[in-house]
Amino acid sequence: MTPLPEGYRPVDVPAARRDELLLVDGWAFPGSPTPEQAKDWPLPLSWDRARGVEAEDGELVAVHASYPFTRFPVPGGRTAVSGLTWVGVHPAHRRRGLLRTMIEEHFTRSLARGEAVSALFAAEPAIYGRFGFGLAAMDLHLTIPRGAALRDVPGSADLRLRIEHLDAERHGPVVAALHGAVDRPGWATRQSAELQAASLHDPDLYREGAESARIAVVERDGVPVGYARFRRKGDWAPAGPRGVVRVRDVVAADPAVAHRLWSVLLDLDLMATVEVGNLPVDDALLRMLVDPRAALPRLGDNIWVRLLDVPAALAARRYAAPVDVVLEVADALLPANTGRWHLVGGPGGATVTATDAPADLALDVRELGAAYLGGVSLAALATAGQVTELTPGSLAPAAVAFGWHQAPVCGWVF
Numbered sequence: 001m002t003p004l005p006e007g008y009r010p011v012d013v014p015a016a017r018r019d020e021l022l023l024v025d026g027w028a029f030p031g032s033p034t035p036e037q038a039k040d041w042p043l044p045l046s047w048d049r050a051r052g053v054e055a056e057d058g059e060l061v062a063v064h065a066s067y068p069f070t071r072f073p074v075p076g077g078r079t080a081v082s083g084l085t086w087v088g089v090h091p092a093h094r095r096r097g098l099l100r101t102m103i104e105e106h107f108t109r110s111l112a113r114g115e116a117v118s119a120l121f122a123a124e125p126a127i128y129g130r131f132g133f134g135l136a137a138m139d140l141h142l143t144i145p146r147g148a149a150l151r152d153v154p155g156s157a158d159l160r161l162r163i164e165h166l167d168a169e170r171h172g173p174v175v176a177a178l179h180g181a182v183d184r185p186g187w188a189t190r191q192s193a194e195l196q197a198a199s200l201h202d203p204d205l206y207r208e209g210a211e212s213a214r215i216a217v218v219e220r221d222g223v224p225v226g227y228a229r230f231r232r233k234g235d236w237a238p239a240g241p242r243g244v245v246r247v248r249d250v251v252a253a254d255p256a257v258a259h260r261l262w263s264v265l266l267d268l269d270l271m272a273t274v275e276v277g278n279l280p281v282d283d284a285l286l287r288m289l290v291d292p293r294a295a296l297p298r299l300g301d302n303i304w305v306r307l308l309d310v311p312a313a314l315a316a317r318r319y320a321a322p323v324d325v326v327l328e329v330a331d332a333l334l335p336a337n338t339g340r341w342h343l344v345g346g347p348g349g350a351t352v353t354a355t356d357a358p359a360d361l362a363l364d365v366r367e368l369g370a371a372y373l374g375g376v377s378l379a380a381l382a383t384a385g386q387v388t389e390l391t392p393g394s395l396a397p398a399a400v401a402f403g404w405h406q407a408p409v410c411g412w413v414f
């Protein structure tokens with residue numbers, strides 16, 4: 001591991017150092033809560049996975065942590081993923097290699113826990129490619145005019161819907177169960193009690209002038225089958241009310257439920273627009289809207305994926321079509337991944353073995369991470385010069401096999 005510069009040492013960050021962690025976080029991300037503001041807040045961290053760097057005088061000057069996503073959805077299955085988070089370095093100590101050492105430590109610790117994959121959201125997209133993370137999903141953001149028409153879905157109008165203040169005790173179990181049941185590559189769910197509690201906490205600081213969090217719950221025969229979390233922000237203009245609905249997440253068990261939720265969200269009184277982000281690019285809403293152009297669709301970068309143990313990670317997912325390919329992988333940070341891997345797989349599973357056979361495709365581990373969730377085509381990466389076809393004719397079938405019928409997305413930023 002690259003050693004820290006002289007005077008710095010890696011340390012655990014236990015819950016007892018919570019205030020110091022919040023101070024570093026506030027230096028790294030201006031506007032984050034101060035220790036006083038967050039005194040009674042539930043923090044989402046799993047403390048045994050929080051680490052930091054101390055300067056010579058004992059001041060905590062850098063932190064990082066990870067979330068345990070033990071059932072992270074990948075194409076055709078679930079696997080353990082280490083969700084890198086809370087990465088921050090005090091500005092007085094930046095660009096000395098603290099992040100680099102923390103990333104290497106994160107890799108070592110994740111692998112020791114049996115996590116073959118890491119994932120993250122990037123504060124700045126230029127940071128993480130150098131560490132072998134590939135951008136594995138884009139997400140969709142919409143700004144929808146109030147009253148936007150939806151195509152009909154039979155059964156939608158018959159579903160019962162309640163709109164309530166979001167209440168941790170009352171709604172927590174419903175949110176956790178419905179969110180956790182979504183089976184879409186990239187869809188990390190909040191598995192730990194800490195993450196769940198933090199996600200239901202609704203401090204003023206995060207409302208940005210809007211009301212407290214609300215939830216719409218849809219039931220079928222008395223059983224919750226979908227929910228939407230949102231808040232409204234009132235506003236007035238000479239022409240009339242101009243309120244904005246900010247939708248946080250929508251989870252629907254089937255098309256009728258999605259239609260019911262959106263019918264309500266798109267027609268709240270005194271609102272002019274509805275904002276929603278972090279949707280998969282194939283979200284049902286885009287297909288239900290009669291006029292998708294009016295929703296001003298735009299793309300953002302979503303989740304980044306890093307394969308820590310290439311053979312284990314490739315064997316943990318399934319493939320959309322039969323595939324038999326030798327990949328020549330380069331990995332500057334984790335040399336065990338460098339080499340030729342023979343992948344034989346399909347919709348039923350896959351095996352991956354080291355081989356000396358000639359390679360069909362050559363790529364960096366970063367591109368393998370980008371393609372891992374099935375949303376970024378190996379063929380598209382090849383057009384950008386990031387995958388090289390060594391055996392003519394091998395790229396197209398491999399690209400089809402690595403694809404998936406659902407677009408990957410993570411519905412929340414971690």
Ligand SMILES: CC(C)(COP(=O)(O)OP(=O)(O)OC[C@H]1O[C@@H](n2cnc3c(N)ncnc32)[C@H](O)[C@@H]1OP(=O)(O)O)[C@@H](O)C(=O)NCCC(=O)NCCS
Pocket residue numbers: 028029087088089090093094095096097098099100101121122123124126127130
């Ligand atoms: C981003 C941040 C963690 C970097 O920490 P750092 O200790 O300065 O990073 P390092 O010195 O270890 O830099 C490692 C490499 O990343 C590069 N890098 C660091 N920050 C970068 C940035 N914002 N954009 C592009 N490259 C960056 C460095 O140039 C260096 O490149 P090299 O290895 O090719 O020479 C730190 O600046 C920070 O806390 N920023 C604000 C919060 C943030 O963005 N956190 C990331 C959350 S996802």
